[in-house]
Every structure is written in C-alpha cells, then in structure tokens.
Amino acid sequence: MNYPTQTATLGTLSGEQNKVLRNTYLMLALTMIPTIIGAFVGTSINLAFMAQSPIISSLLMFGVMMGLLFAVAALRNSVWGIAALLGFTFVAGVFLGPILQVALHLKNGAQLIGMAAGGTGLIFFSLATLATVTRKDFSFMGKFLFIGLILLIIASLANLFFQIPALSLTISAIAVLIFSAYILFDVSRIVHGGETNYVMATLSIYMSLYNLFVNLLQLLMAFSGERE
Template sequence: MLGALTTENRSMFQKVLITFVISLLFATVGLYFGQFVPTALMIPLAIAELIMIIAAFWLRRRKSVGYTFIYLFSVISGITTFPIVSHYASMAGAQVVLMAFGATFGIFAVMATIGAKTKKDLSFLSTFLLVALLAIIFVGIYSIFVPLNSSGMVAYSVIGAIVFSLYIVYDFNQMKRMSITEEDVPLLALSLYLDFINLFINLLRILGILSSDD
C-alpha cells in the first residue's frame, strides 16, 4: 500500500495509520463503558460529538487538532455507539456485530489499498461525496421524526455504506498525494476513524435488520 509513497512521506503515512488504530482502541474502551452510561446522557454526548466534528474540521486550517482531541472524541464516539451495537446484538445476536466488524475491516482494507494504489487523482470526487454525505445526514435527521421502515432503513444503510467506502478510497488517495506533516496526522486519522465507524454502523444496521427478518 505504501509503495507509491516517497520515503520521506512514508513514515508520516504510517503514523496516521497507527493513530487511527489507537483511536479504534479508545473507541472500544468507550464502547465498553457505554453500558454504564445512563440513557439520558446519550443525546448530550451525541451533540458534543457532533460539535467536536465540526470544530475539528473548522480548526484544520490552523492545524490545531491534537492527539488528545481525537482520542477523547473516539471514547465519546464509542460510548454513543453502544446503544446501536446493543440494540442489534439483542435483536439479531452478538454474531451479527462480529460479522459487521469483520466486513468493515475487510472493506476498509480493500478500499484503502485501491485508494493508495490508484494513480489517478480522485480529488474530483470531493464535491459528490460531500453532497452525498449531507443528503445522508438530512435523511438521518428526518428519520428521527418520521422513522423509516425496515426496507427503507436497509436502503438508507446500503447507500451510507457505499458513500463511506468511497470516502475511504478518496481519503487514502489524497493522503498518498499530499505532503503529510506532524500537525496533519491527528485530523487525517480522525477522517479515517469516521470512515470506519460510519461504515461499521451502516453494515451493522444492514446485517441486523436482514438477520432479524429471517
């Protein structure tokens, strides 16, 4: 995957991946402690999570996003992910969670390799992906007030899984082409973390709904 990178940039690329993996470990810790967090706190934590995402990408020009920020975000994200994981585990069985994680890991690895190996600059995808992401967010908010049926949720999750899979390809392609600095590492790792966790949630919904309908 790193063959197309210059020697100078390879160590920074690897540091992004290491920071990403550590963020997943922090998220796992948050997921564990999520079972002890009162339900009433989940919405405030989700709001805090959203504010942190907005702040992270607003501060990126100043390169003010540090390691403490991303690891704290990962813990909060893990906590807020617990109700989703718990719901589908109770509805379709714990094996569905493991299947979703395995599928996420596999898809992430494949898409990351494609993004890093592709010689073409995929920056032209940025506008399309942003519009698709905003549409997903809008539908997600709408579904809070007007819940989707099982078929609608599966379709919504399939589209979400495709969009975040493409984001993985896009992010790795752009990382390969940029000169990564030490200040860039946390934000780039955060982008990969968001790709991974959102892909996982969408795959979990798909497998959970389909398994429960059997």
C-alpha cells in the same frame, strides 16, 4: 491540480507522504483502544432514555460530536490534537452503546457485531490498498461525496420524525456506499499529498470507518437478526 508526487519513484510514495500515511495508520490503530473502552462503557450504562427520545438524543449526539470535531481541528497541529482525537473516539465509542445493546439482545447479536467489524475491516483494507497501490487520483470524487453526505444527513434527520423502516434501510445502504467511497477518497488524498496532517487524516478515515460499521450492523440486524 498538481500534487507533490514528482519526487516519488514509480510505485512508491515520497518520504513525506509515506510518513503521513504511516502515522495515520498508527493513529488509526491507536484510536481503536478508546473506542472499544467507550463502547464497553456505553453498553454497561442505561441509555434507555435515548430510545425513548430518539430525536432529542440524536440531535444531542450530533451536537456533541460536532463540538469535539471542531476541537480536534483547532488543535490538530499540537499534541493536544492527539488528546482531543482520542477523547473524541472514546465518546464515539460510548455513543455506540445503544445500537450494541440492541444487537446484543438478539440471539446472534455477538456474531452480527463481529461480522460488521470484519466487513468494515475488509472494506477498509481493500480500498486503502487500491488507493495506495494503483496511485490513481480519486480527488474528483470530493464534490459528489460531499453533496451525497449532505443529502444523507438531511434524509437521516427527516427519518427521525417519520420513522419509516424501509427508508431507514435505504439510508443505511446508501451510507455504506458513501463512507466506503470516502475511505478511497481520503487515502488517495494522503497518497497524492492533498492531506499532510495525520491527525486530520486519521479523523477523516475514522469517521468513515465508524459510520460504515454502524450502518453495516443496522443492515445485518434488519436482515439476519434472530429474535429471542
């Protein structure tokens, strides 16, 4: 596939690609505000019912998130798309409540949350820089990542019923690899002109960061969590 990169000078992006990338990073930074507010709300309310009914609550969360994702996609070309995106990130922050509550009940929970956030940021900046500076086209990863994501979702849903700790850790480890690769893939698509809508670009990268943070935190709690 030929991407519209011919107008760019060596080592730089074309004006349109640079605009999309810049707007995506600005929107990505902005989405952190409703996410943090949502996370504060999520840790402040009683979400014990989610722990008591993990299957129902997980399916409910999945349904709500999918509905909001479709709303953002449908409104992506208007200012309402930005509003829908910010609303989505707020709800995503609220849904962080249960795992953050579990983490904060550990002696070193706050430290683990900080480490997960720092690790997520480090992975993002490293891979985004790699995709931007090298200008290598990583679009070939798309099909493999999609298949991996589908298998990951199936395994996660299956483990809701089986509740096997070792499988849960394996899923989290694989998820870290898949969503890290998705960051590389998504930034590369912007660089090569494969994604020209910054709302959708922001949504894609945000979802990778969100899942990367959650799974890193789960691994850190499993291997480094200190019980009271």
